[in-house]
Amino acid sequence: MRRVSRIALAGTATVALAASLSACGGTSSDAASKENGGKSKGVAIAYDVGGRGDQSFNDAAYEGMKKAEQEFGYKGEDQEPTDGETDADKTARLVSLAKEGYNPVVGIGFAYAPAVKAAAAKYPKTTFGVVDDSQVQADNVADLVFSEQEASYLAGVAAAKATKSNTVGFVGGVDVPLIHKFEAGFVQGVKATNGKAKVVTQYLTETADEGGFSSPDKGKTAAEAQIEKGADVVYHAAGLSGQGVIEAAATAKVWAIGVDSDQYSQKPLAKYKDYILTSATKNVASAVYNLAKSVQDGKPETGVITGDLKSGEVGLADSNPKFSGNDAMQKALKAAETGITTGKIKVNSKP
Incomplete structure (x- = not known):
């Protein structure tokens, strides 16, 4: 998807499921890490409201996932939001993806911040990302934000x-x-x-x-x-x-x-x-792809990662x-x- 410029080089998971996964305790992350011989099944993304097809924010995340799939030869996973879902529903979705062996698991949108924090605590060996929020502080979380x-x-x-x-x-x-x-x-x-x-x-x-x-x-x-x-x-x-x-x-x-x-x-x-x-x-696409690449390279990104005009990750399209x-x-x-x-x-x- 063209995202550069001359100017800037630039069904619902349930609370019951969350509870049952929580009961796995510290052994859940170990189980996930052993799936597929300890290798990630691929990047997984959970969309913000509006879902895929918004021709905007969520679709950009999807492009990042597709690029990772093509380069790393795996099949990623993307999941849609549902109307009226709670933080517990979001957490259950992320936990389920981590349990299945996806790594990284990325919440697309600031609404996922509480869910990412909760899921990351359950699966410390999985890298999580949250787009547009910088408040989730954990050793296995990348806060992907932009200017x-x-x-x-x-x-x-x-x-x-x-x-x-x-x-x-x-x-x-x-x-x-x-x-x-x-x-x-x-x-x-x-x-x-x-x-x-x-x-x-x-x-x-x-x-x-x-x-x-x-x-x-x-x-x-x-x-x-x-x-x-x-x-x-x-x-x-x-x-x-x-x-x-x-x-x-x-x-x-x-x-x-x-x-x-x-x-x-x-x-x-x-x-x-x-x-x-x-x-x-x-460049949400780049942020998702880069996080997936960092996991693939064995050097997962964590902490606050900011894309700005100087780095070329925000700008104006010149199509x-x-x-x-x-x-x-x-x-x-x-x-x-x-x-x-x-x-x-x-x-x-x-x-």
């Missing part, structure tokens, strides 16, 4: 250069600190580039359980409201809900800016591609020729990138 605010700053620069109405929009899926990083960087980038521009902001829900990351209809309604207020560029950080944002923008013939994956290049979004200016990407061929926009973006990577520009992580 989303930096890519969002660049998205703000692009929006400020593209707008003709001096009004742009931001649609956040859920009102949580992670998505605040996207908003903060975007607003800062817009304001630094065009002091006359205003940003209209809306969050779809207060919690993920309400569908903020998994409801294209909510995203479409929010974007339509912003477009009615004059927004001619709308940036979303809303997972699957962002498909509705993109549809609304295309229908109104204004610009959308995608997130996480290069949404211009996603086949299910092809009919809207002419209105997808760019996407603020973060749309109207974006990559806009010299004035590219010049402004290059200057912004240099400012961020040298430390001259300090990007806000809170609105």
